Structure formats: C-alpha cells, structure tokens
Amino acid sequence: MNSCVLLAEIIQEPQLRYTADNLAVTEMLVQFQNSQKAEDAPATLKVVGWGNLATEIQQNYHQGDRVIIAGRLGMHTVERQEGFKEKRAELTVQQIQSLGGNFDLNSSGNISVAEPPPRQTSPVPTSPAVEIPSYESQRPVTTPATTTVGVVPPVTKPQPIAQPSKFEPTAYPPVTEEEPDPDDIPF
Template identity: 25%
Template sequence: MLNQVVLVGRLTKDPEIVKLVDGRKVSEITIAVKRAFKNYDGEYETDFIKCVLWENLAVYLHKYCHKGDLIAVKGRLQIKKIEKDNKINQTLELIGEKISYLSGNKNTEEIES
C-alpha cells in the first residue's frame, strides 16, 4: 500500500506555529492549488487544501515562507475525526513530510521531517 501525495500551491496566509502541551510544534496551513483544467465557464478553479506540518517542517515554513509563496508539499493523506455535539465529522488532511520552496529569487530549498 502506498499513500503519497505531492501538491504545489500558494500559501493562503503566513504560517503560524502552535506549541502543544507536550512541547511538540505544529503548523496547520492551507495551500491554494489551481486545477489543471478549465471548468464549464472556461475558468480555472482552485482547491484549498489543509496541510499539517510537525516539528522541523513547521519551524522551517514559519521562518522562511509567507502568504502567497509557492511551495510543494509532499506527504500522506489522513482522515481526522472530530466529535462535536455527539456527531463524528471526518476531514481529509495532508500530513507534510517534505517541503520545497519554489517562489522568488531564493534557491529552491527543501526540508524533510
């Protein structure tokens, strides 16, 4: 079985880091990924994909990347279950394992978890 995804998109806001009670660092970001084809109206649609980055990836992204930067995120898809009002909701998220910075004049940077 293989669960591997690579997405290229732009950050929708500046990354923030949350430090958990146990000391781990996490960053939840959203990247805007433009579809490769036009819709019925002749326009390209964009999907907004939630990504979760842990520890070094979260720190790297927070330090070097900003809203609008083009990045590639390699990782795995995971279902997150959230219980609210005695109802379980599921959401699909990408758990990042590698980030590549693709914007601007910097050399392409890569970091892995």
C-alpha cells in the same frame, strides 16, 4: 504507502504552536487547482508540519508563497456546530520546497511557471593597474563524442585455409565462425 505531491499557494500564514510535550506544530491553508477546467475554483487544503520542519515552515514560508509539498494525505472527521460530522482532508508535510518563480493558472487551467528576474549586481570598479585574480577554474569545452557502441561490424565470410598435404584428415567437422549474437552481452 500513502504519498502526495502538491503544487500549491499558501493562502493562510503558517501558525506555529506547541503540544503539551513541547513538540512544534505548524498549520496553514494552501490552495491548488483541482481540475483541468479553468472555470472550477481552486481547492483548499489544511497542511500540518511537525517538529523541526514546523519551525522551518513558520520561519521561511509565508502567505502568497508558491510551494511544492510532499507528504501523507489523511482524512479526519470533524464535529460541526450544526450537529453533523464532516470529513476533511489534511496533508502532513514531509518535504516542502519553494518555487523560484511565480506560477499562474492560465485560462486552460494549466500551470505556467515564470522564472524569477535576474539579480541585479553592481559593477565592481577596477583600475587598469590592478589585476583582480579569478579563483574560478577554466571550464573545458565540450566536444561531441564519437563512439562505436551499438555499431555491429560487418561480417565477412572467412576464406578457407589450404591444409598442407602432410596432415592427416580428421573426423572433426571444420571450424566455422558464427555471426556474433547482437543480444549476447558479455558481463
């Protein structure tokens, strides 16, 4: 199956249009770092979304947003005005997710992600006489687990048991316990 996941920045505002069958189509351009070399320019790619996803993209994603896009990569031949044909890559979106923070391409060409700033909340004034109930349950404190999984008990040789003299000797070999096989996993 043809599948592609891309970390990119939207460089052209998503454009929503409709087909003759009234199916929504959104097109936009994204750019991404195509190489490990910092001096290489970012690559651009046309991204297309269809149906409900197209309207979601047009409503929720805008130029400058950093996104993770998953979809199918395809090649299309385009007739140029100069009289020759050109092949272009196009990504058909199946999933899109906005990045919470900003990312920048550092000098080594790697992507560094910055966390978004914490939300500012205004303190709620409370009077000492009024108690505000908390609807959050107490979270249990975690304690380290002690487990014996994977620990093989030491094997001791069984001591022979003295047989009373009134028993007749048998021709069967004596029963001895074998060491447990560590690879034997009971199901």
